[in-house]
Amino acid sequence: MKKLLLSLALFIGLSAIVKAQDPVTLSWNGVTFGDTVTIFGPPNEEGELTFHAVVHNNTDNGINVLVARTNIDVLDGTENSFCWPVICWSPMVDTSGQYQFIAAGGQSEDDMFSGHYNYNDINGNPQYGTSLVKYAFFDKDNFEIIDTVYVKYMLGYTGIDENGLTTAVSDIYPNPASSFANVDFHLNSTVKSAEIKIVNLVGKVVKTIPLNQTEGSVKVDLNNLSEGLYFYTVLVNGKIEKTKKLIVKR
Numbered sequence: 001m002k003k004l005l006l007s008l009a010l011f012i013g014l015s016a017i018v019k020a021q022d023p024v025t026l027s028w029n030g031v032t033f034g035d036t037v038t039i040f041g042p043p044n045e046e047g048e049l050t051f052h053a054v055v056h057n058n059t060d061n062g063i064n065v066l067v068a069r070t071n072i073d074v075l076d077g078t079e080n081s082f083c084w085p086v087i088c089w090s091p092m093v094d095t096s097g098q099y100q101f102i103a104a105g106g107q108s109e110d111d112m113f114s115g116h117y118n119y120n121d122i123n124g125n126p127q128y129g130t131s132l133v134k135y136a137f138f139d140k141d142n143f144e145i146i147d148t149v150y151v152k153y154m155l156g157y158t159g160i161d162e163n164g165l166t167t168a169v170s171d172i173y174p175n176p177a178s179s180f181a182n183v184d185f186h187l188n189s190t191v192k193s194a195e196i197k198i199v200n201l202v203g204k205v206v207k208t209i210p211l212n213q214t215e216g217s218v219k220v221d222l223n224n225l226s227e228g229l230y231f232y233t234v235l236v237n238g239k240i241e242k243t244k245k246l247i248v249k250r
Contacts, residue, residue, distance in 0.1 A: 024063070024137055024147040026053040033149055035231075036243050039117070040154035043126045049153045051115035055100075055108040055137060062103045064140035067113065068095040070203035072150070073233065073240060074131040077121030080153070082135065083114045091118075099140045117153040130154045130240040132233065134203055145201070150231065150243055169194070169211070169234045169241065172220065176247035179223050186215040191236055198225075198232045198246060206230070222248050 026033045039049045057063050067084040074080065079091040085100035085108070102108060115135060119127050130152055137147045170184040187194055194211040198220075209220055225248050234241040 022147055023057070023059050023139075024065070025056045025058060026137075026147060026149055027056065028052050028054060035148070035245065036150045036152065038152040038154060040152075043119070043155065047118055047120045047124075047126075049117045049119065049155065051117075051151045051153075052110070053113050053135075053149070054110060055102060055113060055147075057102040057104060057106050060104050062101055062106075063146065064099045064101050065108075065146075066096050066099045066138040066140045066143075068136045068138060069115075070094065070134040070136070072132040072134055072199060072203055073197070073235070074133065075119075075127045075129050077125075077127045078117065078119050078131055080115065080117045080131070080133055082116065083112075085112050088114075088116070115151055119153070119155045126155060128155050129238070132240050132243060148201070152240060152243065169196075169236070171244060172196075172232055172246055175245075176249040177220075177222055178248070178250050179221070181220045181222060181246070182217055183209070183211075183220065184217045185211050187211065187213075187236070193238065194234075194236045196220075196232055196234050198230050200230055201228070 033053065037051065039051050041049060055065060067082060069082050081089055081091040083089070084096045085098060087098060089096060100108060100112065115133065117131065121127055133151050133153065135149050135151065136145050138144065139146050168186045172181045172183055174181060183196060185194070196209040196211070197205050198207040200206050206225060209218055211218065227248050227250050230246045230248065231243055232246050233243045
């Protein structure tokens with residue numbers, strides 16, 4: 001697959017200083033990624049959006065790195081795949097069948113990892129909107145997750161709300177939260193559906209919170225969730241508006 005680098009927008013990331021403490025960090029063109037990266041652009045002749053990353057080993061030991069992909073929320077009619085380290089795997093493959101050794105303090109080659117999002121359906125029609133895909137990097141020798149990045153592939157994204165009307169969904173607060181958290185929202189007249197999905201670290205949706213009114217506040221019950229790190233995604237009219245961290249701490 002021909003690789004096309006599109007504009008990158010970085011969201012919800014830890015600072016480069018914090019990320020540098022992780023066993024593995026990801027970057028491109030000298031920019032260290034946070035937890036979520038957005039790849040966006042208009043349709044192109046290749047029919048795909050492409051995510052590139054260089055994998056950095058920040059430890060004092062060499063690491064054998066595997067990659068696993070999880071489709072969190074993808075548009076119908078689209079498909080995606082990834083390349084690592086020397087094979088571009090089928091869209092049906094979620095975990096790389098090969099690993100790459102990265103020496104202590106070393107990094108992968110520029111073109112070793114890439115994610116490919118094919119947005120045309122079987123009839124060749126572009127599927128406009130947003131899909132969310134997670135890539136997890138594992139230490140092969142103990143199958144421990146050493147870094148994770150969420151990639152939002154956004155075809156035709158403009159960032160301008162339809163009809164110029166305002167839709168706003170607050171961040172979950174407090175965060176960290178213990179037993180309960182809150183979300184405030186105001187939805188414009190074009191919104192047909194809105195919800196929040198909470199996802200655990202292996203990509204499983206553990207809670208869905210519908211926003212059934214035009215505006216107001218909802219109380220989110222977290223008592224049935226184990227302590228730890230989660231991600232929540234706000235979807236409006238089936239499209240991803242934002243994804244952020246949620247920490248449950250007791």
